[in-house]
Amino acid sequence: MTAPEIVLSCRGLRKDFAGFTAVNDVDLDLRHGEIHAMIGPNGAGKTTVFNLLTKFLQPTKGRITLLGQDITRTSPSKVARMGLARSFQIxxxxxxxxxxxxxxxxxxxxxxxxxxxxxxxxxxxxxxxxxxxxxxxxxxxxxxxxxxxxxxxxxxxxxxxxxxxxxxPKALLLDEPMAGMGHEDVAVVSAIVRDVAKTRAVLMVEHNLKVVADLCDRVTVLQRGEILISGDYATVSRDERVRTAYLGAGHD
Known part of the structure; x- marks a missing residue:
């Protein structure tokens, strides 16, 4: 079976701020028809990756492509016109x-x-x-x-x-779409995200792990700006490093 088309991709993504490396050597592939979650503790670099992918920040190193076209130095407005859109926490x-x-x-x-x-x-x-x-x-x-x-x-x-x-958009980036919601609203918005992902690639930062487990095809865990592990939720949640660093050692 042929793998779904890669819509948005980055290789070796790095961002330095005055000597501090916020993101280091991040590789991501977002595929058509899939929901990809990016999780990690506060300060792990998730928002910085979002800002790099949507061109609100320029990477120190690395390459970003959208539908096979290099957008590493492309402006945010042009990237949006090309088919990359994001929502914000607020x-x-x-x-x-x-x-x-x-x-x-x-x-x-x-x-x-x-x-x-x-x-x-x-x-x-x-x-x-x-x-x-x-x-x-x-x-x-x-x-x-x-x-x-x-x-x-x-x-x-x-x-x-x-x-x-x-x-x-061909790629949709959602920044904590379930933040602050009650159970009923989470169910409604989850259904919406699942529906819209049928015809585009979706990357979401989300702290609600039940949502991630139920909704996402792939999960990437960031820690201190680097990828700790990437895979399906079952694989990621069994990793002892993830349980210690993010889920908590006692998480079931």
Whole structure:
């Protein structure tokens, strides 16, 4: 059986800050249709890797490719247009716009309307069909006319995923998508992530190990900026170094 296509890849990724090495010799392959988790203790370098992959930081050494094209020195905006998108730990939506308006605004860039904020909101009506498709995909159809500020925390994160998907990314990077959620919201957002990963590569930083175990095809563990181990969850969780460094020696 042929392995899924590699969408986003890095080799020998390194980042130094004033003599401190935050990330060292990191290799990753994100494959189409798979969910890849990156876990590790606080300060392990997970966010730095995210920032390097999305070009918010330039690597000291190493190479990054997206769909086979070298993006190591490419700007964040160009990388986003090429199909790499990320979400952040803090929900980034417009609280006083409705769910539908939020998604329509996000759709402006891929539809060539990114610099037309001076136009009335009605000018975006032609984006409604795609916006409603995305809203339904993340389970917010019933809330499409509600202000984003009125949504629960979990549903705000679902809206953020919808606005990120508006860019039609080939690789989607999610930074702690389940952070601060109750059990019900975790189940809803997990289902969304599983669904959207069917047609793209997903990399997520996540501290909820039950989510990682249930959702992810592959797990990479970082410690002090380096890869400790990478594999499926069962393999990773049995590794004594992981149990000691991250899961805890007494973890079952």
């Amino acid at each position: 929900s980034a939506t417009f609280p006083h716009l409705t769910v539908l308006e939020n998604v329509r605004v996000a759709l402006q860039r891929p539809n060539g309307l990114a610099h037309q904020f001076w136009r009335p909101m009605s000018a975006l009506d032609r984006l409604n069909e795609r916006a409603l498709e995305l809203i339904e995909l993340v389970g917010l159809k019933d809330a499409r006319n509600r202000p984003a500020a009125d949504l629960s925390y979990g549903r705000k994160r679902a809206l953020e995923i919808a606005t990120t998907l508006a860019l039609d």
